[in-house]
Amino acid sequence: MLxxxxxxxxxxxxxxxxxxxxxxxxxLLTSRARRCRRAWAPHCAAARTAMLAAAADLPRRESVIVLGSGGLADVPLAELAARFRSVVLADAVHPLGARLAARRHGNVRLVTVDLVAEAVAALCGPADLTISANLLSQLPIVPLDRCEARGSAVPEGLGGQIVSAHLAALDALPGRVCLITDTDQREEDRAGRITDTLDLLHGVRLPAPFRAWEWEIAPFGEAAANRRLIHRVRAYPDWAAARRAVDRA
Structure with missing residues (x-):
């Protein structure tokens, strides 16, 4: 705590x-990532692999922007910096560890931005690759918490509106978009029984992913002694291709 x-x-x-x-x-997120490093390792490795897959066959690698870069636990910064002339890390807060990591690369720039309130398109510009890095489900958290802290009623559908707005912004971007997001949460007891579930995208449905996996975001003893939280994650190295597949179906 100190x-x-x-x-x-x-x-x-x-x-x-x-x-x-x-x-x-x-x-809070950075601290949990530190405490749960071992439990998070498979998820972080899978996310990094998906990001590098998105970059693998690009005809042009001038610039990449990572939305929701955070503490960089799931971002292959060194590899991206080696593959692209310019790397932009965009988030509302850049923890000290991320700032130190960015300084090791002369072509990495930090942009501090409220990704709920500010236009993604204006921020990104003509990037060859834009990565939404485990951000989508996080975007509604602060606005919803703020409504509750004020004691005011949460506007109906606000969470889903924020999620949909981010997806629409990604759809409007030039270049390739890589989307990685957790979609739902389940709580399990030590017997493996599901005790609770939560829709992290507030009713917004996504197309079939290129790859999916589970992320033990809070092992036993983290959130509760006899409960653990597991998130389902979807990866889309080429988000536009996934959208087109739905349109053709």
Whole structure:
């Protein structure tokens, strides 16, 4: 807890992002990634593989932008920096570890942006590859939490609207788009019984993925002694191709 407090105080971020809760969410996620490094390893490896698959056959590799880069646990930064002339890491908060990692590469730039409120298209420009990195399900969290903290009613369908808006923004981008996102959560007890489920995309449905896997995001003892949380993850190295497959069906 003391480490989290220290990180909260020293992590660079605009005051607005602190006020909205983005710094707090970033610190909590970074701390969980550190504690659950072993449980997260298969997920992070699968996500990195999907991102590099998206870049493998591109005819042009001038620029790549990673939306939701966060602490870089699931982002193959060194490989992307070696393959592209320019790498942009975009998120509301860039933890200190990510900032130090970015400094090792002369072609990596950090952009601090509220990916809910600010236009993705204006941020990205004509990137050859845009990666939405385990971001989609995260976008509604702060806006929904803020409504609850204020004691105000959550606007009906707000979560789904935020998810749909991000997908629409990705659809409008030039170049290739790689989408990696968790879609649903299940809670299990030690006997393997499902005790609860949660739709992380608020009713928005996605096409069949190129690859899917499970992410043990909170092992036993992390969120509760006798419960663990498992997320289902989908990867689309070429999001537009997945969309076209649905249209042809």
């Amino acid at each position: 480490l989290d407090l220290a990180l909260y105080l020293v992590t660079p971020a605009p005051w607005r992002h602190r006020r909205l809760g983005y710094v707090r969410e970033s610190i």
